[in-house]
Amino acid sequence: MKAIKVIEPFKVEIVDVPKPEIEKEDDVIVRITSGGICGSDIGIWNGTNSLATYPRLIGHEFGGIVESVGSAVTSVKPGDKVAVDPVVSCGHCYACKIGRHNVCSTLEVMGVHRDGGFAEYVKADEANIHVFHKDFDESLLGIVEPFTIGVEINRRGQIHEGDQVLIMGAGPIGICAMQVAKRNGASVMMTDLVKERLDKALSMGADEVVLVSEENLEERINKFTNGEGIPVIVDTVCIPSSFEQSVQLACPAGRIVVIGLKNQPSSITMADITKKELTIVGSRLNNNCFDEVIEGFEDGSLNPQDLMTKTYNYKDIMDALTMIKEHPQDVLKIVLKFED
Ligand SMILES: [Zn+2]
Ligand SMILES: [Zn+2]
Incomplete structure (x- = not known):
């Protein structure tokens, strides 16, 4: 499958990598339809994101359609439209134990500390997968995550x-x-x-x-x-x-x-x-805020359509990055579509 890889600062390539396979019983494989480009992706690209390591498959704002699920998965099934929470935590440090896993002492974010979602397929744990209940525009599935940042800010404030x-x-x-x-x-x-x-x-x-x-x-x-x-x-x-x-x-x-x-x-x-x-x-990342955002998308109280400035095919990632670099004031959210 194809994925977007930042080899080193300023060097981005569309690479061929093995398609993920179900290994654990709670694995879910998602066919990605949409990915949002974030300021921190730009930081990984231009070398100013101090948290990133290289080379890296980027993308922490992504969603799509469930392709296959492990034997113990009950909350999603193939065909479901979903958004993927990129926050990965240990489950047993102090922060995790008091329900603040977004600041886990060994926190990893997909697309930053480990490989991310700008790829044709992504594997994640069932706990990180959040389902849409209505038939939602596929190009918007990838921009749940920026709204979760907004939910976390509201909860913290x-x-x-x-x-x-x-x-x-x-x-x-x-x-x-x-x-x-x-x-x-x-x-x-x-x-x-x-x-x-x-x-x-x-x-x-x-x-x-x-x-x-x-x-x-x-x-x-x-x-x-x-x-x-x-x-x-x-x-x-x-x-x-x-x-x-x-x-x-x-x-x-x-x-x-x-x-x-x-x-x-x-x-x-x-x-x-x-x-x-x-x-x-x-306020950092999000602490289980995905379902609240999906509810807001579905009841119309949050409006992802207006946030989306423009869409690009993922193969045109360089054009998308250049657009953001040259016209930062004109861009709210650029969405990559993963289709041929
Ligand atoms: Zn982001
Ligand atoms: Zn932890």
């Missing part, structure tokens, strides 16, 4: 009905987090430096948007919250200054969700956190 939320950054993760927050009954203000992204965010459900290069964010927040200040902030910009700004903008007893993986320090004092008794939480 305890975003509920009636919450007022500021999401900094209207890229794909910001948009996914916004749609999940709306689904949870919150009202959402989003910021960005690019007007087109904010227009898109508005069309996808954001209540208010702020072009921070031209408008005063604090004034807009004051209006949005009747002078209370903002109780929940999600920072998808992920630079030291955006983290500092979140701590400054949050109202007393506020909650801040950070998702950045950069190692640059921010200047935040203990007093900044203590005085307002802020809750600052990290």
Whole structure:
């Protein structure tokens, strides 16, 4: 079968690799129909993803149709449309034992630490396979995963009905987090430096948007919250200054969700956190969020169609990567289709 392999930074090839076979009783083999390209795939391609090792079959956003299942598999059957959770954990470390397997001490992500889903067929454990109950567009099966990042952010930020939320950054993760927050009954203000992204965010459900290069964010927040200040902030910009700004903008007893993986320090004092008794939480990958996203796709409260900027055949991976590199502001999600 064919798969997309990053041999070393900047060297991508369509390679022939053996088709996976059922070995364990809970193995499931999926014929991949759709894969989403993520910022971290770009990082593996251009050598800036510090977590990746080479060579690597990339892709952690992928889904398709079940081809075959092991003898003990009961939750899926051949022909089912599914999305695959790329998070692989040990099951017995502290984090796993308390139900936080997405930060397992020996965490592996398919497509990053081990081979991933940009291939014609993929094998995964039954526990990682999540079924669609309706007949869903095959090209969208691969973009459940980015919305699971949005669900995890909402769970970590305890975003509920009636919450007022500021999401900094209207890229794909910001948009996914916004749609999940709306689904949870919150009202959402989003910021960005690019007007087109904010227009898109508005069309996808954001209540208010702020072009921070031209408008005063604090004034807009004051209006949005009747002078209370903002109780929940999600920072998808992920630079030291955006983290500092979140701590400054949050109202007393506020909650801040950070998702950045950069190692640059921010200047935040203990007093900044203590005085307002802020809750600052990290959110990484997803902790069993796939079924919630599939439910949202099927009931229409989450809209993957609008996230998808363009589709490419997987063999044109270089064109897709070049599109993202040259027009980053125009792209929310590029989807690869796995067909001849
Ligand atoms: Zn991703
Ligand atoms: Zn573990």
